[in-house]
Amino acid sequence: MTNVYDILLERGYIKQTTHEEEIRELLGREKITFYIGFDPTADSLHVGHFLQMMVMSYMQKAGHRPIALLGGGTGMVGDPTGKTDMRKMLTPEQIQHNVECFKKQFSRLIDLKDGKAIIENNAKWLLNLNYINFLREVGVHFSVNKMLTAECFKQRLQKGLSFLEFNYMLMQAYDFLELNRRYNCVLQFGGDDQWSNIIAGVDLIRRKEHKPAYGMTFTLLTKSDGKKMGKTEGGALWLDKEKTSPYDFYQYWRNIDDADVEKCLTLLTFLPMDQVKRLGALPGEKINEAKKTLAYEVTKLVHGKDEAEKAKKASETLFVGGHDMGNIPTVETTKNSLGCSIVEFLVELHILPSKSEARRLINQNGLTVNDKKVGDPNFIVTEDDFKNGYMLVRKGKKNYNRIVLK
Missing domain, CATH: 3.10.290.10 (RNA-binding S4 domain)
Known part of the structure; x- marks a missing residue:
């Protein structure tokens, strides 16, 4: 049976690992519990999160148990990673609403029945922490000098990093420790911009619990020119059909650059790699067939087969000059x-x-x-x-x- 690590590697998901050989051996030897964190800063997940959900799905299909950790606690602080300014602070009510929206979207790709996956909220342990106890248990293991060299803080130091945000790394590391204690979670995944935060959690578990823990980051979803993928005229490419309609979602993938087709088929669909390579190698105008396949497959995963069929029909009807436009938004x-x-x-x-x-x-x-x-x-x-x-x-x-x- 193929090791899921090799599948993730072949499909281009893996960017960095804390202990490559140990992780590969672990995933081939036993069924583990792993987690990915999602801060509820909006009322919908977007296509960047979708890539992480694909990894969760591949891992779950291989028998591993995912935890989707929703940041009801960390969302009260805000991750400074990749931001030049401090994030807008949300109310507890807004955060809880966003958490509920996320849960519905996870169920599209992740089997939540019978304990096969866990949806947890870090508000459970973060909101009632005693600050002095937290500093004594967790803060003592962090070097400020080392933290200031982390990529997630460098950009913010130029304009000013609030002490509120400086705590974020400690909180994320503590999340990993809590999940390790509660569920024997031994592996954290995240986007490559989370590398410093993930290492912090791995180190904290090894120091506090004296047992192995691991981290792995994914390739960020970028276009061939290096810019982040998923930006539209209306902002992010959302997974909620009320924020980005299935038709607009379909059209985004139908119109991506030729150079990005194979990468997106690899990362955002479950199509076999031989089919992905065949479609990605289509010459000239024929690459449009690959784009249609990509648009249909991604829309089907996010919105279901019926919505994908409607979007496909609307797209084809419009662009062959027909008049049946009933499926256009x-x-x-x-x-x-x-x-x-x-x-x-x-x-x-x-x-x-x-x-x-x-x-x-x-x-x-x-x-x-x-x-x-x-x-x-x-x-x-x-x-x-x-x-x-x-x-x-x-x-x-x-x-x-x-x-x-x-």
């Missing part, structure tokens, strides 16, 4: 909403997230209404703009919305 409006600028109109209908975003799109010649470029942000929307009872709005190259006049 559609909103309704009334005549009372007309008479305002196109900027106000599209923001009011949540087709664009903000007026500044709408103006930027227009200035870049990226907004089309009924196949005509909109060059003026003060363009007034009237009933004449609704042909056959609807207006067709295109954002960018192939991102469509239909507005129906009631």
Whole structure:
């Protein structure tokens, strides 16, 4: 039977490991419990989290038990990693709402029945900590000099790192210690930007419990130009269909650069590697077939087969010049909403997230209404703009919305 470590390595997930040979041997020898942390800073997971969920799924299929650790406690502080400014502080009510949203999305890829996976919340042990006891038990094992050399703090030191955020590494390390004590969790996964925090947890368990613990980071989901993948006109590429519709989600993958197709098929689908390599090697225009496969497979995993079929049909119908546009994201409006600028109109209908975003799109010649470029942000929307009872709005190259006049 193939060792899951070799599968993760072949598919390009693994970036760094604390003890490569020991981890590979461990995963081949016994069934372990591992964890990945998710701070509930929004009410939906995004495509960066989806890559981590794929790893959880591969591990679970190999018989290992995942813990999805939701940061009800760490979310009260905020991870400084990759941020030039301090994160907005959320209320306990916002954090709890976000936690519940995450749970629903995990169930798409992770089998949560019969104890096969655990969803835990670090609020359980972090919120009631006695600070003096915490410093004596955990803080004594951390060198400030060493912490300040960590990548996760370097960027923030230039603008100022709050003492609140400085505690984050200790809290994440303590999470690993708690999960080790409660569930015999011996391996922590995370994005490569979490390397310093993961090492801190591994070292803490080895010091406190005098037994082995391990860490592994994943490749971050980036495009061929090195920029983070999953950014859209509306912000992040969300897994919640109310924030990113299945059609828009499908279209994102349908329109990625040719150079990114094979990588995304490898990391974001369960297709066999021989099929991935065949699709990724398709020449010229034929690469579009690989993009269609990618879009369908990822949408099916996130939103289910029915939504993937609808998105596929809508995409094909629109781009072969047909008229059946029933599956394109559609909103309704009334005549009372007309008479305002196109900027106000599209923001009011949540087709664009903000007026500044709408103006930027227009200035870049990226907004089309009924196949005509909109060059003026003060363009007034009237009933004449609704042909056959609807207006067709295109954002960018192939991102469509239909507005129906009631």
